[in-house]
Amino acid sequence: MISLAIADDQALVRAGFRTVLAGEDDLTVVAEAADGAEAIRVARRARPDVFLMDIRMPGVDGVAATREICAHTGVRVIILTTYESDDYVYGAIQAGASGFLLKDIEPEELIHAVRVVAGGDALLAPSVTRRLIADVAARRRPAPAQPPESLTAREAEIVDLVAAGLSNAEIGARLTISYATTKTHVSRILAKLGLRDRAQLVVWAYETGRVHPGMYFRTGDNTDS
Structure with a gap:
């Protein structure tokens, strides 16, 4: 319950x-x-x-x-x-x-x-709220950042896709890997960056300048974690 x-x-x-x-x-x-x-x-x-x-x-x-x-x-x-x-x-x-x-x-x-x-x-909230999050983060004018050395190339790619609003299932389909493998990658990324969950990962991506408002646009909702 x-x-x-x-x-x-x-x-x-x-x-x-x-x-x-x-x-x-x-x-x-x-x-x-x-x-x-x-x-x-x-x-x-x-x-x-x-x-x-x-x-x-x-x-x-x-x-x-x-x-x-x-x-x-x-x-x-x-x-x-x-x-x-x-x-x-x-x-x-x-x-x-x-x-x-x-x-x-x-x-x-x-x-x-x-x-x-x-x-x-x-x-992650519906797409309109994700754009609001991006707009607020953009006001901080972060400097562009490369992914930490601890992240592999595949993990950095997954960070970008999470920030784009893709679910684990969608990421798996895009990269031709299983849902379980995608979820494992996301968990490892969070651990390496010291973040609690996907919401903080999206903010990290915007805050560090890795992605920016307008870089991605999704019209649908994403509630798959």
């Missing part, structure tokens, strides 16, 4: 997410929070597997709450964002969030995202 908590300053939004999630046999909502400070207390007390976190809340916002929760608990955070909150997205990634969803997401996409993140993987 996957336990969840929901943080949003609007009770109606929390109720809506709870209703969607309650219909699944393997999901259970164990707590709610109306702001970031309460979310931190809930995470420490209830230790849900996944926390659905709004960004803009009074007092302690979702980014600050995510940073505290990810630093001091084993709870994994999915950020719920809107187009207007793009200035917060990069900070949320740095804070440790494992997933990014728009609030108008379809119910089945939300359910899938929870399962992916609870399973220990990161979930």
Whole structure:
């Protein structure tokens, strides 16, 4: 059973997410929070597997709450964002969030995202949010970087494809390798770079200048980890 908590300053939004999630046999909502400070207390007390976190809340916002929760608990955070909150997205990634969803997401996409993140993987948001992440990262004007010497040529190639938004299955098909082999490569890359998950790997690729906004464009969603 996957336990969840929901943080949003609007009770109606929390109720809506709870209703969607309650219909699944393997999901259970164990707590709610109306702001970031309460979310931190809930995470420490209830230790849900996944926390659905709004960004803009009074007092302690979702980014600050995510940073505290990810630093001091084993709870994994999915950020719920809107187009207007793009200035917060990069900070949320740095804070440790494992997933990014728009609030108008379809119910089945939300359910899938929870399962992916609870399973220990990161979930890259729909393509529009990936472009927002790229735009925010680009404002840092990073210097172009070669891959670390510890990365093999194949691993560097996979980094580029992850940053392009390809799933493990798509990367495997592109490189003619198995899904399992692709996943092993990604795990080794994360270990070598000292990164937690694919979300941080995408940011690393933009932050170091290895890829840049406009270099890739994907119209579909990618929720495969």
